[in-house]
Amino acid sequence: MAKWGQGDPRWIVEERADATNVNNWHWTERDATSWSKRKLKEVLEGLVVEGEAGRCEIGDLKHVEGEASCNSRKGKLIFFYEWNLRLSWKGTVKESGEKHKGSVEIPNLSEENEVDDTEINVSKKKGEGDVLKDLMRTEGTTKVREALRDYLKALKTEFTLGMILPTKAPVGQEPATERKPSGSTAQDSVTPQSLDMVGVKIPTVRIHMREVFNSPADDLYSIFTKKELVQKFSKCPAVIEAEKGGKLQMFEGCVSGEYTELVPSQRIVLKWRCRSWPDEHYATVALNFQDLAAQSELELECKGVPVSHEESTRQCWKKQYFEEIHILLQQSKDNME
Numbered sequence: 001m002a003k004w005g006q007g008d009p010r011w012i013v014e015e016r017a018d019a020t021n022v023n024n025w026h027w028t029e030r031d032a033t034s035w036s037k038r039k040l041k042e043v044l045e046g047l048v049v050e051g052e053a054g055r056c057e058i059g060d061l062k063h064v065e066g067e068a069s070c071n072s073r074k075g076k077l078i079f080f081y082e083w084n085l086r087l088s089w090k091g092t093v094k095e096s097g098e099k100h101k102g103s104v105e106i107p108n109l110s111e112e113n114e115v116d117d118t119e120i121n122v123s124k125k126k127g128e129g130d131v132l133k134d135l136m137r138t139e140g141t142t143k144v145r146e147a148l149r150d151y152l153k154a155l156k157t158e159f160t161l162g163m164i165l166p167t168k169a170p171v172g173q174e175p176a177t178e179r180k181p182s183g184s185t186a187q188d189s190v191t192p193q194s195l196d197m198v199g200v201k202i203p204t205v206r207i208h209m210r211e212v213f214n215s216p217a218d219d220l221y222s223i224f225t226k227k228e229l230v231q232k233f234s235k236c237p238a239v240i241e242a243e244k245g246g247k248l249q250m251f252e253g254c255v256s257g258e259y260t261e262l263v264p265s266q267r268i269v270l271k272w273r274c275r276s277w278p279d280e281h282y283a284t285v286a287l288n289f290q291d292l293a294a295q296s297e298l299e300l301e302c303k304g305v306p307v308s309h310e311e312s313t314r315q316c317w318k319k320q321y322f323e324e325i326h327i328l329l330q331q332s333k334d335n336m337e
Contacts, residue, residue: 032068032159035252036081039154040064042235043147044087049140053131056091056140058104070160077160083109089140091132100132101125104144115148157315161254161274202278205310207302211322215329217289217296218265223325224287225268233324251320257282265289274313277306
């Protein structure tokens, strides 16, 4: 038996009287079914397939049957998913201009098979136009597989944001202050000297990122403070109370926090956390906006991120915030033109 204070830190419950499973060492499960249905529609619907024969486009996801979940055990994530999907497609033959319709069926997308081995069946309604069917069987199947990979990647990054919790450093050992950040650059860096202790006693890291947007700073500021714009780029209902002390909740509750400072068109400071971080643990996020002629630069400093969530937090800001905001701005520009 280990001496007092020398037990495995993963069993430590952060001195909580209610014995909450703070470090997620025991089995925890999160249902990913509803999230997956939305993500599958997002990545599959609207895919365009073009070739010498003509042009096809994936339409509605007509049938979605199955389930998905993510489980955490001993600091590892385990995924379960099984889907039966059916999509519609329509296309136009290049030479004749004839239009044809069909369907794409994916009878068993699951963790038991690689995406490349997953069965994908293409069919077409009766009549001419087999050249389009052949196009969908070749180029179309490739596009669908790429979309399925995007779904699985998002399942393992976006959906799992905050599921793996950090463990305490063993007694007598300092946090990993000498750990060198991986893949850091001047534009997207983690400074090792910024490791600190915030909230509950866990090692944390500071993330620093910069991104340039094709938008003036005041418009970019509005995207972070107006509910309707936040919901557009996040594609989810949100709670946005853009005033000091106001609440913030996004991505179906995966991210929540509070506005602590707002300087219009210049700066936003947030208390910010992921749902499965240790209870009451928040990072401090500072967003600084700077005009650059017709563009603007956003500087992000996120202080207090649990060390084990460094990469997932960076990916959250890059994929779920920055990339989606770029898409929103481009759509707004296209609509104006």
